[in-house]
Amino acid sequence: MAARNTARKRAFQILFEGDQRGVDVLTVLADWVRLSRSDTRQPPVSEFTMQLVEGYSGHAKRIDELLSQYSVGWTLDRMPVVDRNILRLGAYELIWADETPDAVVIDEMVQLAKEFSTDDSPSFVNGLLARLKELKPSLRRE
Numbered sequence: 001m002a003a004r005n006t007a008r009k010r011a012f013q014i015l016f017e018g019d020q021r022g023v024d025v026l027t028v029l030a031d032w033v034r035l036s037r038s039d040t041r042q043p044p045v046s047e048f049t050m051q052l053v054e055g056y057s058g059h060a061k062r063i064d065e066l067l068s069q070y071s072v073g074w075t076l077d078r079m080p081v082v083d084r085n086i087l088r089l090g091a092y093e094l095i096w097a098d099e100t101p102d103a104v105v106i107d108e109m110v111q112l113a114k115e116f117s118t119d120d121s122p123s124f125v126n127g128l129l130a131r132l133k134e135l136k137p138s139l140r141r142e
Contacts, residue, residue, distance in 0.1 A: 005108065008048075008089065008108050009112065010045065011053050011089055012086055012089050014029050014032060015053065019085055026053070029054070033045045051097075055092050055096060056089060059092055059095075059096055064088070066091060070131050070132060071087075082117040083113065083117055086112045086113050086117070086121075087109070087125060087128060089112075090105055090109035090125065091132055094106070094136065095132065095136055095139050095140060096140065105129070106129045109125050109126075109129055110122045110125055110126050113125040
């Protein structure tokens with residue numbers, strides 16, 4: 001399980017970097033893969049990290065719509081960048097990646113919020129992802 005935790009953390013970092021730089025996440029992912037192959041000091045990018053980033057990328061527009069729609073009192077632009085990208089990753093894995101139990105996805109994203117964001121972020125991330133979990137069957141439409 002530690003490997004999947006690390007893979008999620010790296011996927012979050014790639015989404016965060018893309019958001020901060022204004023660059024497509026697939027470009028950032030390719031940069032990370034290229035760097036890991038050319039510099040032995042860089043850890044390899046796991047298959048699961050690639051799946052998460054590519055999966056998010058394929059649903060990015062819909063994910064942002066959902067986060068905007070169900071985030072009470074917060075626009076996407078107003079969310080802290082860390083929270084926004086944790087929620088993006090969590091929304092993708094929760095709604096479209098069925099191999100991980102929903103409770104595990106939510107817990108992993110809350111842990112990322114605890115590690116990388118503010119004291120209020122874990123409850124915000126938990127609440128919004130729990131809402132998406134409740135609505136999951138109706139949210140997969142494209």
